[in-house]
Amino acid sequence: MTKLLYSFKLALIFFLGFTVQLKAQKIQEGLPFENKSKNLSQKNAYQRGNNGIYLKDFNQEALQRTGKIRCYSVEYNEQLRKNNPNFDRDFEAWIAKAIAKRRRDIANGNASTRTIGGVYYIPVVVHVIHNGEAIGTGSNISDAQVQDQINVLNEDFRKMAGTPGWNTHPEGADTRIEFVLAKRTPAGAATNGINRVNRNTLPNNATNWQPGFEATYINGTIKPNTIWNPDEYMNMWTVQFGGADAGLLGYAQFPESPIGGVGCGAANANTDGLVMGYQYFGRGLGGPYGDGRTATHEIGHGLGLRHIWGDGGCGVDDFCADTPTAGAANFGCPNVNSCTDTPVDFPDMKENYMDYTDDLCMNIFTNDQATRMRTVIENSPRRKTLLTSPALLAPATNYGGIVDIVSPLGNVCGTFTPTVILRNLGSNNLTSATISYQIDGGSTQTFAWSGSLAYKATANVNLPTQTLSTGNHSIRVWVSVSNGSSHSSDMYVNEIISNFSVGAGNSLPFEENFESNAFPPTTGTLSKIL
Ligand SMILES: [Ca+2]
Ligand SMILES: [Ca+2]
Ligand SMILES: [Ca+2]
Ligand SMILES: [Zn+2]
Structure with a gap:
């Protein structure tokens, strides 16, 4: 038996090594990112402000169709990593290995129950950047509106029955990730997790008020001046977007792998977090984007998810096997089948939080998306440390x-x-x-x-x-x-x-005959273990 187990393990190691190598090779060829930098010609491009960033084709389409830029995360992160052009490739190489190891550990009984099924609680601070209005007026949104957004997040991430976050899709995941407003400040004082900041107290605010702020000022001034220790808090900012960015709904900073990248995890710490227009933070606010899914979508990015269409055509994926391939962003709530999948040709998953559809069209994170987010939380700088943050406890x-x-x-x-x-x-x-x-x-x-x-x-x-x-x-x-x-x-x-x-150990918890192309299997019970 021992010998059999040994040869099984050898075969396993060989096979896993082989698939990892295959994946790494594919990533090195740059296939998944072939369209990533595609912009419309400069002549047609909408240029943001004066900082030389051109909107991606899908955001130019968004602007033309809806008057809004649904999500500015791709442009923002590309700008952030402009001196590290291999960031995406390296991140995907890392996370592919990390997910494979995670599945192996779970299958072999080497993962903690917390990893397998436990709830991860994320402490959140919401910085409400306002214009001096009374609380509950304009950009100085009420405590209730903030709490409402936290409720939406927990309904969505926990797939709560009886809420708009519920779905019956076979790949629909309860990600077991929850968000808790911080209970203590970085100095250790009591807080309700809401930090109100009058924009008039910020450096150079008058010259940058258009009215509202562009992302350049938000990233360069608002964030570094207001951020709470990103090792202990997930930082969210609600702002009034203005100027060339008046149409933005929100954007997030992508996580880093723990094994390198710029500065070995120390890079861009003082801008880490999510920024959202105050008009889209909470629910029942009216319009197609008034029900809180901007924050759900942006946290998806903040925990390592990509847009469901992979920011490119049918040849470009989002690195999640259980989301159907999609050729482009979807708007409204359409029935579309943009790419041919095999063996089953699923329609586009317009309900996915990582698409561009209307808030109330959305209701799903898939199992693979949940696994990706949990893997990031377990490993990434400024994500892993949130789980044991003092901010989760009252002073x-x-x-x-x-x-x-x-x-x-x-x-x-x-x-x-x-x-x-x-x-x-x-x-x-x-x-x-x-x-x-x-x-x-x-x-x-x-x-x-x-x-x-x-x-x-x-x-x-x-x-x-x-x-x-x-x-x-x-x-x-x-x-x-x-x-x-x-x-x-x-x-x-x-x-x-x-x-x-x-004393178990003489029965492996799953069977694998190595005849399938995918290992670990991408369907079946194994991939359901989040
Ligand atoms: Ca695609
Ligand atoms: Ca996919
Ligand atoms: Ca399809
Ligand atoms: Zn996005």
């Missing part, structure tokens, strides 16, 4: 939290030592903590930790060694007392549950 003086688990995960031996990650989320130094844990929902046991952790510092803590019988088990761990002060667990940053099994 506290004495508070240690269990933010992650190292062991047990997947399959373990009958005797093992649980290891968890303790983080100080209180303003006082953490010198002692009572760590509570339950095995299989049984009685609560405690472990006394002592040491010294500064604010935000972490430590790996070994709990007492356990011996369990063969089969499935679970462990729940949280801190119940910090520096002598009792407190509760917290679903965001002070509670980890791991479902694991003891």
